[in-house]
Amino acid sequence: MVSAVLAILWLGLAVFAPDFFSPQPLLSRLTSSAPKLLVACGIALVILTRNIDISVGSLYAVASVAAGHASHFAPTPAVIVAVAILTGLGGGAINGFLVATLRLPSIVVTLATMVTWRECLRLGQQGVFINLPDNTQWFSLSMVRGQWTVVLTALVVLTFLAWAQRNLAAGRHLHAVGSDPEAARLAGISPGRTTFAAFVLCGTLTGLAAALNLAQSPQIDPNTGRLLELEAVAAAVVAGFAVSGGRGRLFALLPATLLMISISPALTYLGAKPYWDKAVHGVIILAAVTADGLRRPKQQSRPPVT
Secondary structure, X not given: OHHHHHHHHHHHHHHHOHHHHOHHHHHHHHHHHHHHHHHHHHHHHXXXXXXXXXXXXXXXXXXXXXXXXXXXXXXXXXXXXXXXXXXXXXXXHXXXXXXXXXXXXXXXHHHHHHHHHHHHHHHHHOOOOEEOOHHHHHHHOOHHHHHHHHHHHHHHHHHHHHHHHHHOHHHHHHHHHHHOHHHHHHOOOOHHHHHHHHHHHHHXXXXXXXXXXXXXXXXXXXXXXXXXXXXXXXXXXXXXXOOOOOOOOHHHHHHHHHHHHHHHHHHHHOOOOOOHHHHHHHHHHHHHHHHHHHHOOHHHOOOOOO
C-alpha cells in the first residue's frame, strides 16, 4: 500500500513538477534521508519486541557531539564513525538494561533518557557548535562520491537487517517475543536478552546515522536530532510495524521513508502552503494506523504485557 501511494505521488510530481527529479537535488534529498532510514530501522526492531525508544533523537545528538570532540584528537573519518557508533551502542545498552533487566516500562525509561541526554548537552555545550576538521566532510571524498557513500551505506545496512530478519534465528526471536513473550520463553527464547539486543541495535544504528549525518556538514549543532524520534516512529508505523509488537518487515521502511521525506518538497514544488506539510504527515500516519487496525483479525487481539 505504501509503495502504491509513493508511486502515485511520484507520478503526479513527474507530470506537474518534473524538476523534483533533477539529479543533484534528488541525490541531496536521498543523502539527508539516509540517517533517518537507519534510525527508523532501529526503532522498528524495538517496536517488534512490544517496546518503544523515544530517546533516539537525543542519543543521536550525543553521538554527534562525542564524535565531534573526538575528531579534534584524531581528525580522521574512521575515528568519527567509530566514536559515534560506540556512543550510540552505549546509550542503547543503558536503555536495554533498564527495560529488559529491571523490567521498567520502555516509554518511561526512554522518556527519562531523552530528557537526560538533552539536558547534559545543554549544560555541556551551551548551544556552541563544534567545528569539524576539513578532511572529515564527505569522508574525504568529493561531494558526489560522499553522497553516494552515505546513501549506499544506509541501503546496505537495511538490506542486511532485512535479510537477517527473515533468515536468522535472531530475527525470528524478535517476532516471537513481540507476538507472545510467554510462549517465546516456553520455546527457549529469552525475552530479556532479545529485548536488550533490540535496544543495543537501535542505539548502534542511531550512532551510525549520526556519523553519516556528520559527513554532510562542517559543523555539529548540539541541538541536532530534535523530533527525529517522531519521524522514525512515523516511518515505522507507515511501513506497517504494529505497535502491539510482532509484525512488520524492515524492507517496507524504504518506501515509507521515501514517502515521508517526499511530502515537504512535493508540496513546495506544487505551490502549497508550508503548514500543509505536518497536516499531510498526520493524515498518512492516521491512515496507516487505521488500516493496520482494520487488517488485524479480532481473534488475534492480545492484552498488553504488564
